[in-house]
Amino acid sequence: MFATRFDPLGGKIPAKRASKDDSDKEKRKKARKEPDVKVRKSAHKHKKEHHKKTEQLKKEKSDFSKDIGANEKDDVEKDESAKLEKDDDGDIIMSSEEENSIERAIIQTKSKAKNAALRRYKRALEMQDKITDDAKVSSENAAPETELAEIRNVAPMPQPKLPRDRNLASQVAKNKNLQWLAKPDYHATDIKQRFDSFEPKLGEKLVSNLKTEFGIEEAFSVQVNVIQSIMKAVTKNRLDPRPYGDYLVNAATGSGKTLAYLIPVVEALKNRVVPRVRCIILAPTKPLVNQVYLTLLKLTKGFDLNIIALRSGESLRIEHDRFVNNHPDIIVATPGRLVDHISKFDLDLSQLRFLVVDEADRLLNQSFQNWCDVLVGKIEAEQEDDQDSNSFYNKFKIRCVKVILSATLTTNSEKLSHLKLFKPNLVVINNSEELVHELYQLPPHLEEYYINIPEALSFYKPLIFLRFLLDQPDLIDHGLIFTKSNETAVRLSRLLQLLSSDSNQKLSVLCINSATKSSQKRKILKEFDINGGILIATDLMSRGLNFDSIKFVVNYDLPLSTKEYIHRVGRTARANKQGRAFSFCFGEGDFRWFKKLVFSGGVINRNGKDVHQIKFIRRDEITGNGAEFALDLGDDDKTHYDSCLGKLKDEVLG
Numbered sequence: 001m002f003a004t005r006f007d008p009l010g011g012k013i014p015a016k017r018a019s020k021d022d023s024d025k026e027k028r029k030k031a032r033k034e035p036d037v038k039v040r041k042s043a044h045k046h047k048k049e050h051h052k053k054t055e056q057l058k059k060e061k062s063d064f065s066k067d068i069g070a071n072e073k074d075d076v077e078k079d080e081s082a083k084l085e086k087d088d089d090g091d092i093i094m095s096s097e098e099e100n101s102i103e104r105a106i107i108q109t110k111s112k113a114k115n116a117a118l119r120r121y122k123r124a125l126e127m128q129d130k131i132t133d134d135a136k137v138s139s140e141n142a143a144p145e146t147e148l149a150e151i152r153n154v155a156p157m158p159q160p161k162l163p164r165d166r167n168l169a170s171q172v173a174k175n176k177n178l179q180w181l182a183k184p185d186y187h188a189t190d191i192k193q194r195f196d197s198f199e200p201k202l203g204e205k206l207v208s209n210l211k212t213e214f215g216i217e218e219a220f221s222v223q224v225n226v227i228q229s230i231m232k233a234v235t236k237n238r239l240d241p242r243p244y245g246d247y248l249v250n251a252a253t254g255s256g257k258t259l260a261y262l263i264p265v266v267e268a269l270k271n272r273v274v275p276r277v278r279c280i281i282l283a284p285t286k287p288l289v290n291q292v293y294l295t296l297l298k299l300t301k302g303f304d305l306n307i308i309a310l311r312s313g314e315s316l317r318i319e320h321d322r323f324v325n326n327h328p329d330i331i332v333a334t335p336g337r338l339v340d341h342i343s344k345f346d347l348d349l350s351q352l353r354f355l356v357v358d359e360a361d362r363l364l365n366q367s368f369q370n371w372c373d374v375l376v377g378k379i380e381a382e383q384e385d386d387q388d389s390n391s392f393y394n395k396f397k398i399r400c401v402k403v404i405l406s407a408t409l410t411t412n413s414e415k416l417s418h419l420k421l422f423k424p425n426l427v428v429i430n431n432s433e434e435l436v437h438e439l440y441q442l443p444p445h446l447e448e449y450y451i452n453i454p455e456a457l458s459f460y461k462p463l464i465f466l467r468f469l470l471d472q473p474d475l476i477d478h479g480l481i482f483t484k485s486n487e488t489a490v491r492l493s494r495l496l497q498l499l500s501s502d503s504n505q506k507l508s509v510l511c512i513n514s515a516t517k518s519s520q521k522r523k524i525l526k527e528f529d530i531n532g533g534i535l536i537a538t539d540l541m542s543r544g545l546n547f548d549s550i551k552f553v554v555n556y557d558l559p560l561s562t563k564e565y566i567h568r569v570g571r572t573a574r575a576n577k578q579g580r581a582f583s584f585c586f587g588e589g590d591f592r593w594f595k596k597l598v599f600s601g602g603v604i605n606r607n608g609k610d611v612h613q614i615k616f617i618r619r620d621e622i623t624g625n626g627a628e629f630a631l632d633l634g635d636d637d638k639t640h641y642d643s644c645l646g647k648l649k650d651e652v653l654g
């Protein structure tokens with residue numbers, strides 16, 4: 001109940017706030033419901049204060065009433081008794097003049113009293129306002145507004161329930177537990193096993209294809225471990241529908257990772273009823289897609305499996321028509337092209353059983369239309385669990401297993417989290433069980449060398465490089481030379497041709513750069529593979545190029561990262577063969593960078609080997625101890641070099 005105001009001249013008037021909005025009522029109701037002790041104490045205290053103030057107000061009110069009555073009465077009576085005479089009957093006797101003056105006096109007195117009353121009334125109103133504003137208490141337990149504000153601050157207003165993001169919740173849980181990254185499953189690099197002795201057994205046709213198409217009967221370490229592990233899970237999964245985990249595989253360049261994932265995929269998918277997309281293999285570049293596609297065609301010879309490569313060589317529509325007519329079981333694609341198809345034609349991925357990401361670190365570093373989120377999101381949406389977690393459908397539904405591979409696998413959990421891995425198994429093929437920040441593996445039969453040449457000679461870099469090659473007869477054949485740019489590659493190849501044209505030793509120089517057309521590239525690679533010579537290239541060729549014939553690699557210009565170093569030198573010593581890698585450092589700056597690249601924090605696992613130095617010396621300094629490269633540049637050499645530079649300049653300028 002609100003306190004009421006009173007009319008000094010009569011009856012009550014409604015309180016100023018009596019009609020204030022209902023929210024006050026609500027607040028008080030809410031406060032009453034609050035079981036908080038603090039609130040009750042405060043309400044009690046406030047009640048006492050309010051009671052005191054109300055009492056004071058009542059007193060004022062009664063004083064005021066008394067005052068009005070008494071003053072009015074006293075003043076009038078006093079004046080009247082002083083000025084009026086009464087008759088015998090007690091009636092007042094007065095003249096008309098007297099009557100008028102008395103009337104005036106009464107009016108004056110009345111107005112005085114009225115003014116005094118109004119002043120008091122005003123004071124009373126002020127007090128009442130104070131009480132109502134401060135307290136506004138109408139019932140026993142009501143809390144003041146300030147207290148309500150405090151309560152609101154500590155107890156948040158109820159919010160509407162947000163829709164639960166199940167993916168997000170499960171991802172948070174997964175990210176919390178990255179224990180698996182710290183516990184890799186290590187396997188030595190020298191493990192070998194015959195394909196026909198695998199457990200579970202591989203199909204006869206597959207083993208026979210490996211022999212006839214690839215000429216191999218024994219599996220490499222990564223194949224022994226990955227194939228058997230996936231095959232066991234697939235076989236078990238036929239009886240036990242519980243999903244098995246994903247795989248992250250870290251093995252050196254040229255260790256045979258391609259067959260390590262292709263063999264279990266083909267084995268698992270070979271018996272199909274209706275062709276549906278059941279495997280997607282992603283590779284970062286078109287040449288790599290081609291390479292995997294061709295390997296897959298050889299491996300599946302005689303199988304009833306349809307394979308398609310999506311690699312942006314033709315229009316999206318034509319490629320899609322081919323896709324529709326082909327009914328592929330396996331797609332090999334670059335991520336960007338696959339996302340193009342998904343967004344334009346909405347591929348059905350509900351039956352997808354394998355997603356393979358080759359060269360994963362490179363693909364995860366590049367967003368390619370946000371491929372990872374788009375693809376993984378689509379797979380999850382199409383293979384989503386039934387609401388009822390125990391439902392029969394959930395137990396026997398198709399689940400996509402992810403197989404992620406690289407020689408330089410990232411352990412960056414933020415990047416890996418985009419793949420939304422499920423119970424991941426980390427397989428590391430490595431001779432030492434040493435976990436480093438990044439998982440960088442070098443081939444076990446690779447030897448690394450560096451040559452530190454004074455910066456003052458950097459003008460003669462091409463000439464020194466040529467002399468270095470010609471100085472050792474086994475370095476003019478099947479060598480891959482990396483430069484930092486297209487321009488350097490083109491210039492160096494032409495300059496080497498000009499410089500060696502007068503030499504007794506003929507050097508065959510080939511060049512591939514980003515301007516080389518695909519058909520021409522294929523021709524050059526074929527020639528290089530068969531006839532040898534040296535091939536000058538950029539980092540474009542640092543990944544995936546697979547020629548067992550490459551005997552050595554030279555970093556003519558140093559790479560920009562350790563990762564690129566691993567992939568460049570990994571073009572040799574492939575498939576357990578021998579190989580050598582040479583890095584040229586011109587001056588202290590280059591040498592510091594080289595040390596950073598190859599020794600930084602023990603990032604690279606080089607199978608317990610060292611990086612050897614080749615000393616750059618003058619001919620008269622030859623000691624014969626250790627590796628040395630002796631060179632004296634005479635005036636003739638310099639003149640010849642200058643003339644070749646002149647010819648090159650003329651050719652360029654036309």
Ligand SMILES: Nc1ncnc2c1ncn2[C@@H]1O[C@H](COP(=O)(O)OP(=O)(O)OP(=O)(O)O)[C@@H](O)[C@H]1O
Pocket residue numbers: 214216217218219220223251252253254255256257258259406407543544546548570574575
């Ligand atoms: N079991 C095997 N026996 C002999 N050669 C093999 C075997 N498995 C694979 N190879 C050969 O090894 C070479 C390298 O294989 P692959 O391209 O799969 O290596 P990789 O690990 O994927 O290398 P990178 O990381 O550089 O791409 C290929 O020429 C392949 O034919």
